[in-house]
Amino acid sequence: MTYDIAAIRARFPALAAGTAHFDGPGGTQTPAPVIEAIADALAAPLSNRGHETAGERNADGIVVAARQAMADLLAADPSGIVFGRSATQLTYDFSRTLSRTWAPGDEVVVTRLDHDANIRPWIQAAERAQVTVRWVDFDPATGELSLDEVRSVLSARTRLVAVTAASNLIGTRPAITEICRLAHERGALAYVDGVHHTAHTLVDVERLGADFFVCSPYKFLGPHHGVLAARPELLETLRPDKLLPSSDRVPERFELGTLPYELLAGTTAAVEFLADLDPAATGSRRQRLATAFAALEAREETLRTRMEKGLSELGGITVHSRAADRTPTLLLTFDDEAHSTVDACRFLARRGVCAPSGSFYALEASRRLGLGDTGGLRLGLAPYSSAEDVDRLLSGLADFLTG
Structure with a gap:
């Protein structure tokens, strides 16, 4: 190219x-196509999702298209794409939901390489659940996060490992695939902050081994909101707080309130813009x-x-x-x-x-x-x-x- x-x-x-x-x-x-997609969504008939009126169909089409766009970007299942206000909000929501399954004596692992959005929600959830927090340091001389140190803090009581795929401060990309594998060997889940990583490297959540992968479109030319990718079958096991009349389907059960349709339209346009960086490229998105x-x-x-x-x-x-x-x-x-x-x-x-x-x-x-x-x-x-x-x-x- x-x-x-x-x-x-x-x-x-x-x-x-x-x-x-x-x-x-x-x-x-x-970029202009993202701006135009947001404007076009707002200019067309738009209402809550449904299939009867033009506004309902437009809203539904926008959501379906955005889930598929993010699934293409992350090599994920569109049925496991959850939208939220921000990566921070999504992490707080999932920390509260996941921590209900923890018990005193359990452990969670966080790293000093991470953005606070992938540290503080887990620490606060651990405090409420009376769960032990284990820290993984990185070497300040090299910026590297040691796999040996990760191994040293894992145990049979580890329930979750929260780790960044790339440091937003110094750019370090830890060996995420290996870290997720180590977590799974202990029966723990891996929650990966991909906010900085997704802007620079094509993601494959399954290859990475992430059980949960969170990112933000505004870091890769899109509008301001958050996206989480997970296996639909894993999401089916989780019961978040939600309004009684709201959908209990996955992934809708995790999306609180009406989605920002215009921003989702912009996100689809951002993914398409990235796919078209080479106008001569062919094949699937x-x-x-x-x-x-x-x-x-x-x-x-x-x-x-x-x-x-x-x-x-x-x-x-x-x-x-x-x-x-x-x-x-x-x-x-x-x-x-x-x-x-x-x-x-x-x-x-x-x-x-x-x-x-x-x-x-x-x-x-x-x-x-x-x-x-x-x-x-x-x-x-x-x-x-x-x-x-x-x-x-x-x-x-x-x-x-x-x-």
Whole structure:
């Protein structure tokens, strides 16, 4: 595939403002087809799902299409796709439901590499159920999460392992397939946070071994809401709190209230946009996605290398993203305490470069790195990132450090 970056960027109205965006890990910019799909859904007749009126049929069609789109993206069963307000909300909902099956003496495992959305819900559920929480650390020198340490905390009483597929702070991609296998050997479930991972790697939930996989379309060019994928037969065993008249079918029993139909239409459009990154690609949508993500990963690797080389040449910068397998997301701090990442963020913003500073809800990871709750400057690539963007970033940082 020839990655036509000019043609891709032309489809993002926000890029016309001239800003170089490195804030993709916090949320990507939106392409025109997604915006149009949202508008079209709202402009057409729309009501609660049904089959009698045009509005009912439109709503039902949008939901069915969105479940299939996310199933294609994640290699999942569309009957196991659950929609929610956010990945955080979905995780809280499932933590409350799953914890009803726990008993004192049981154990759950969380990692310090994770976003707090895949830590705090499980800790709070464990406290209520009087369940023990086991922690898995990562090596701050390498950013790696050790399988040996995972093994050391698992036991016959482990009920759930919560782990990220990719750190939103430093990009580390743990050996998820092996971690899920270890969890299953102990009879535990694996709940995988794929919010950051899904934007950069084509997911296959069955291959990963995730019992639950959660992600957010706004990280991969879509609108703001959350998606969870699980096997329908597993969802059938769970009984969440719900309203009496609402559907008890799977996956509807987990979707509280009326779904945001216009956002689901946008999500379908986002998946289709990704599948069409190579206009010449053929085959099923899943096959086109495979072609697109292979090209996207190769391009992001090239740009990441360009960025890392430029940062090393500037000097006075510590890059905390060091894992052998990682996304194109870099966290950096400055060796000279006179230069803060907050000041760098503001300086770059005045140059039309968006590179945020913080810990980005990955508090445990930031603290493990010795950065407290402050974190660092996070640089993330997205499908619309260009070599010129990277050069503007490096030029801006050079001026900041010498100014």
